Amino acid sequence: MAAQSAVDVCNQALIRVGASTITALTDATNEGRVCNTVLDSCRRAVLRAHPWNSASDRSTLNPTFAAITGCADDGSGNFRITSAAHGLSNGQRVTISGIVGCEAANSTWVIEDVTTNTFDLDASTFSGTYTSGGLWTLAAKFDYAYSIALPSGCLRVLRVNDYEDDWRIEGFRIVANTYPLDISFIADFTDYTAIDPGLYETLASFIAWKICYRLTQDLSIREQLWEELKKEKGFWRFVDATENPAEQLRANDYIEARFASATHGFVRDPMT
Numbered sequence: 001m002a003a004q005s006a007v008d009v010c011n012q013a014l015i016r017v018g019a020s021t022i023t024a025l026t027d028a029t030n031e032g033r034v035c036n037t038v039l040d041s042c043r044r045a046v047l048r049a050h051p052w053n054s055a056s057d058r059s060t061l062n063p064t065f066a067a068i069t070g071c072a073d074d075g076s077g078n079f080r081i082t083s084a085a086h087g088l089s090n091g092q093r094v095t096i097s098g099i100v101g102c103e104a105a106n107s108t109w110v111i112e113d114v115t116t117n118t119f120d121l122d123a124s125t126f127s128g129t130y131t132s133g134g135l136w137t138l139a140a141k142f143d144y145a146y147s148i149a150l151p152s153g154c155l156r157v158l159r160v161n162d163y164e165d166d167w168r169i170e171g172f173r174i175v176a177n178t179y180p181l182d183i184s185f186i187a188d189f190t191d192y193t194a195i196d197p198g199l200y201e202t203l204a205s206f207i208a209w210k211i212c213y214r215l216t217q218d219l220s221i222r223e224q225l226w227e228e229l230k231k232e233k234g235f236w237r238f239v240d241a242t243e244n245p246a247e248q249l250r251a252n253d254y255i256e257a258r259f260a261s262a263t264h265g266f267v268r269d270p271m272t
Contacts, residue, residue, distance in 0.1 A: 004192045010035035012204035054196035061181040068134030071102040079121040093139040101131030144175035153188040198236030205229045
């Protein structure tokens with residue numbers, strides 16, 4: 001599979017179009033320039049379109065926590081949190097945990113009156129005497145207590161904690177009410193030798209369709225390439241999917257409630 005490379009996949013696309021091949025993505029030709037322009041976006045689009053096995057990865061995600069060094073009354077009855085160079089802004093939402101002495105601050109809050117090293121917890125009521133400890137992390141703007149960065153190069157999240165927890169993707173972060181999050185995801189790649197030939201061929205066909213009109217000015221060829229692409233990607237997706245065992249959902253309260261509603265009295269088998 002050593003022949004698989006960024007240049008080679010572009011040449012496979014150019015052959016489908018009937019155009020001249022290139023020796024490098026920096027070639028000062030129309031073919032080189034157009035391939036260099038679309039390659040990365042086409043690769044990411046094809047990867048997002050299907051849970052390709054060769055592009056799948058796993059990771060365990062945790063929030064990024066910052067240390068709290070103080071908790072006091074802000075002078076108006078709210079909690080004032082001290083955390084050096086925290087980088088937060090008014091209106092952001094944070095989740096606080098681990099404070100000893102002012103335990104009522106351990107919750108999720110909108111922050112206000114932000115300074116370089118402090119922020120106040122909006123609508124809080126100060127109580128206790130700060131003793132030690134405490135951590136804060138970003139929360140979602142509402143509903144979710146944690147906002148966690150996705151792995152670098154993550155293009156599509158496939159599964160989180162065996163479907164048991166509520167979560168959402170927002171921008172390049174995942175929001176949830178629990179952690180850690182064990183996720184399966186589709187990762188971007190730059191090593192073309194490491195991907196499945198079916199993904200490689202599908203990418204070449206997609207690039208060919210993308211660049212066709214620019215190189216040929218012929219819509220009929222572009223339409224023909226689109227029809228060929230649909231057939232090819234369907235075939236290779238089928239081949240890719242056959243390497244996975246059938247998915248079996250684990251029973252949980254949500255699944256059982258859904259089955260109970262659908263069957264008017266589903267009862268879990270006590271032997272399972």
